[in-house]
Amino acid sequence: MADYEVELREALVGTVGRRATVAAYPRWSASVWDLVARAVAAALNEGAEELPARPAEFDVPVYDDGRKYINVHEIPEPARTIFARKIEYSSVPHSGCAYAHDWLDFLAGNR
Known part of the structure; x- marks a missing residue:
């Protein structure tokens, strides 16, 4: 049995995310990917080795003045920073805005 400490970092934002411990892990009982999955789950869910609830969909309003667009400042962080870089x-x-199709592509993982 082994204890592992884990620390998640957000590379794009440059901050330390969360820290957690995977305690009494049965070493050599599974692949390293099982340990990685447990570590990520523990860090995301305050120590519990289960995944947290999936966040609600982003409710970013789409405006239309002949072109469909969104205001980037209405996107919650950290998605705003990641999207802005993409x-x-x-x-x-318009300044501070993005086309709605770019936002939808980003949400679908195509950007």
Whole structure:
């Protein structure tokens, strides 16, 4: 049996996420990926080795002035920072905004 300490970091934001311990893990009982999954689950769920509830969908309003767009400042963090980096060199309809199709592509994992 072994104890492991884990620390999640958000590389894009540059902050330390959460710390947790996987206690009394039966070493050599499964692949390393089982340990990784337990460590991530423990760090995300305040020490419990189960995944937390999935967050609710982002409710970012879409505006239409002939072009469908969103206001980037209405996206909750940390998604806002990650999305802003993904569209850094893309065209935008207005300052501080992004096209709605770029946001939908980002949510679908295509950006």
